[in-house]
Amino acid sequence: MEGLNAARTALYDGQLVGVPTETVYGLAADATNCEAVVRIYTVKNRPSFNPLIIHVSNLAMAHKYGQFNAIAEHLALAFWPGPLTLVVPLNDSSGISPVLTSDLKTIALRQPQGVMATLSELLQKPLAAPSANVSGKLSPTRASHVQDSLGDSVDVILDAGPCIVGLESTIIQIDDLGCFLLREGGIASEDIELILKQKFKSMNLKKKEGSIIAPGMLLSHYAPSKPLKLNVNSISINPKDALLAFGQQPIHEQTCVAVRNLSTSGNLVEAAKNLFAMLSELDKTDASSILVQPIPFEGLGAAVNDRLKRAASR
Secondary structure, three states: OOOHHHHHHHOOOOOOOOEEOOOOEEEEEEEEOOOHHHHHHHHHHOOOOOOOOEEEEOHHHHHHHHHEEEEEHHHHHHHHHOEEEEEEEEEEOOOOOOOHEEEEEEEEEOOOOOOOHHHHHHHHHEEEOEEEOOOOOOOOOOOHHHHHHHHHHHHHHHHHHOOOOOOOOEEEEEEOEEEEEOOOOOOHHHHHHHOOOOOOOOOOHHHHHHOOOOOOOOOOOOEEOOOOOOOOOOOOOOOOEEEEEEOOOOOOHOOOOOEEOOOOOHHHHHHHHHHHHHHHHHHHHOOOOOOEOOOOOOOOHHHHHHHHHHOOOO
């Protein structure tokens, strides 16, 4: 890919790089460079209590920073490289700055597909990389989204076209209490439970640890600038609104300001891939609000509904 050497040099020099992954575009920095990591928080206006995901080139690198029990190892072998983040106990000798982990005793690790892992391998270092956008806003699934959101705050932006998954990674925490689903994402939770051969433990066991124990857990997140109204039907639509549709719906373009359909065939994988890009397009219209038709809560639909619920809570 053009710009790979420039991106590697920028990361080596402590700069920030917009990097495509299979999920969304990330704002990457050398995870061992504390000043570069602090700059991520500054550029994104990200709360300091919200930890970052650390991207590695392979499982061996992940072992340097986190403690993997048999379950964590099993999941990593089953789903890496891919859109699964594992929150595991932090190695005392990791050398990772507490800024990255928000002073937690755990670390969020992922081996992504594609360029992010390649850059990590070239540098022989892990990369801290939250989504490349202003904190709380729509996640970027195209290079142009990164430019629109962060502009000149990013030193290099690599363009690999639209992300193939389009939703952030699923986040699982694994510790002595069991296995917990912290965030729905690019791998359906049912598929992970199938590999685990067990259901996830109740999150009630985690409440004593605080409300934010992993990235992406803020109540208000992934939000467009316009108000978002969920689970609407054709009767609820105002001509001044924009519509995010799903499946075969008897609604025409002339009914409202603009219409985007996540998947006319009702395919939830396609809907996940299109979610942030279509919300971004509707957010740029003259509509007073964005209406969203119901989306099933099965498969990746659970992650799509999670993002929409948080987006509507702004």
